[in-house]
Amino acid sequence: MPIEKYIDAHSHVWTHDTTRYPIASTFRVDDMKPASFAPDELLRLCRPSGVGRVNLIQMSYYRFDNSYILDMIARYPDRFVGTAIVDPLGVDPAKAMSVLVPRGIRAFRIAPNFSGKSAANWLEPPGYAAMFAAAERLNVSLSCLIDPSGFAEVDRMCAKHPNTRVIVDHIGRIGIDGSIRDSDVSALKSLARHKNLYIKIGAFYALGLKKPPYLDLAPLIKSVVAAFGVDRCMWESDCPFQVVEHKYEDSIALIRDRIDGFSRSDRDFLLYRTAERLLFKRT
Numbered sequence: 001m002p003i004e005k006y007i008d009a010h011s012h013v014w015t016h017d018t019t020r021y022p023i024a025s026t027f028r029v030d031d032m033k034p035a036s037f038a039p040d041e042l043l044r045l046c047r048p049s050g051v052g053r054v055n056l057i058q059m060s061y062y063r064f065d066n067s068y069i070l071d072m073i074a075r076y077p078d079r080f081v082g083t084a085i086v087d088p089l090g091v092d093p094a095k096a097m098s099v100l101v102p103r104g105i106r107a108f109r110i111a112p113n114f115s116g117k118s119a120a121n122w123l124e125p126p127g128y129a130a131m132f133a134a135a136e137r138l139n140v141s142l143s144c145l146i147d148p149s150g151f152a153e154v155d156r157m158c159a160k161h162p163n164t165r166v167i168v169d170h171i172g173r174i175g176i177d178g179s180i181r182d183s184d185v186s187a188l189k190s191l192a193r194h195k196n197l198y199i200k201i202g203a204f205y206a207l208g209l210k211k212p213p214y215l216d217l218a219p220l221i222k223s224v225v226a227a228f229g230v231d232r233c234m235w236e237s238d239c240p241f242q243v244v245e246h247k248y249e250d251s252i253a254l255i256r257d258r259i260d261g262f263s264r265s266d267r268d269f270l271l272y273r274t275a276e277r278l279l280f281k282r283t
Contacts, residue, residue: 003050003052004047004050004051004052004053005050005052005271005272006049006050006051006052006053006235006252006256006271006272007051007052007053007054007055007234007271007272007275007276007279007280008046008051008053008054008055008235008236008237008239009055009200009202009234009235009236009275009279010055010057010083010169010170010200010202010203010236010237010238011042011046011054011055011056011057011236011237011238011239011240012037012056012057012058012059012238012239012240012241013037013038013039013042013056013059013068013069013072014032014036014037014059014061014062014068015036015038015068016032016035016036017036021062021065021067021068022065023061023062024060024061024062024063024064024065026063027060027061031061032061034240034244037239037240039056039072039075039076039079039080041240042054042239042240043076043079045239045243045248046237046239046248048249049248049249049252049253050252050256051237051252052079053078053079053080053081053272053276053280054079054080055080055081055082055083055106055107055236055275055279056069056072056073056080056081056082056083057069057082057083057109057143058082058083058084058085058109060085063085064085064086064087064090066082066084066085066100066105069082069084070082070084070100070103070104070105073103073104073105074103074104077104080104081104081105081106081279081280082104082105082106082107083105083106083107083108083109083143084097084100084105084107084108084109085108085109085114086100086108086131087114087127088110088114088115088125088127088128088131089114089115089116089125089127090127092130093127093130093131093134094130094131094133094134097131097134097135097138097140098134098138101138101140105140106140106141106278106279106280107140107141107142107143107167107279108131108135108140108141108142108143109142109143109144109145110123110128110131110142110143110144110145111144111145111146112146112150115128119146119147119149119150119153120149120152120153121153122146122150122153123153123154123156123157124153128157129157129160132157132160132161132164133161133164135164135165136161136163136164136165140165141164141165141166141167141198141278141279142164142165142166142167143166143167143169143200144166144167144168144169145169145170146168146169146172146173147172147173147174147176148172148173148174148181148183148184148187148188151172151187151188151190151191152187154166154168154191154197155190155191155194158191158194158196158197159194162194162195162196163196164196165196165197165198165278166194166196166197166198167197167198167199167200167278168188168191168197168198168199168200169200169203169236170200170202170203170206170207170236170238171188171199171200171201171202171203171207171220171221171224172184172188172199173203173206173207174188174207174220175207175208175217175220176206176207178208178209178210180207180208180217180219180220185220185223185224188224188227189223189224189227189228192227192228192232197228197232198228198232198233198234198274198278199224199228199232199233199234200233200234200235200236201221201224201225201233201234201235201236201255201270202235202236202237202238202242202251203236203238203241203242204217204242204250204251204254205238205241205242205244205245205246205250205251206238206241207220208220212246212247212250213250213253213254213258214250214251214254214258215254215258215259217254218254218258218259218260221254221255221259222259222261225262225266225270230262230265230266230269230270230274231269231273231274231277232274233269233270233274234269234270234271234274234275234278235251235252235255235270235271235275237251237252238251252271255267255270255271256271
């Protein structure tokens with residue numbers, strides 16, 4: 001196994017070159033903070049921590065134009081795969097997905113703000129049913145950017161599409177307001193009944209006390225991992241936001257070194273085996 005065996009399951013990249021890669025009309029250049037975060041910068045940060053591969057998440061600045069991450073995947077095919085965004089309200093979201101998969105896209109981000117619905121019914125538009133069916137057929141995942149208010153809809157759709165792989169990003173954003181509520185944790189853990197539902201463990205800079213070494217998040221992480229199993233959980237950094245005020249090493253060290261009770265095998269699943277199977281090998 002190479003020294004850089006770990007996988008970052010969630011990081012963003014973008015460029016200041018808005019001529020070649022225009023941003024969506026809903027954003028201004030001033031909204032891009034930092035002004036850019038290129039793959040070379042990401043690799044300089046992650047490789048010293050043993051991370052050699054990354055799942056690039058389409059940045060919201062580009063909305064449904066995935067050109068930048070597609071070009072970066074093509075430039076670094078041994079380093080990157082991607083999570084794209086297609087319009088669930090578009091003419092044929094399933095076809096849009098099928099075009100992207102051969103270009104290194106292994107998941108598709110879904111979120112309430114794309115559906116035009118409230119969190120209580122955010123997956124109701126028929127385009128999402130088409131996407132769930134297409135994800136199963138294409139052997140890819142749907143990656144949810146939600147907080148606990150969106151869990152019930154995920155539960156409903158996973159029950160209707162049990163063979164579709166679904167990922168919940170950022171531990172479901174539990175603790176983003178500083179409070180880790182037992183009811184939110186229980187609601188997330190209840191989703192473990194869906195055997196094709198996975199959890200990304202990360203964005204620590206934004207959860208709980210929001211301070212390294214993030215040990216206040218240890219009970220939450222251990223509880224969620226116990227419910228889903230290490231083979232359905234994977235670590236993510238959520239760069240570059242992780243490194244605005246904190247360090248990359250702060251994030252990976254929590255899983256690799258600091259939380260007690262995990263075996264070496266457990267840590268391997270969390271830090272690369274689950275993401276490798278789900279996003280890179282897809283077997």
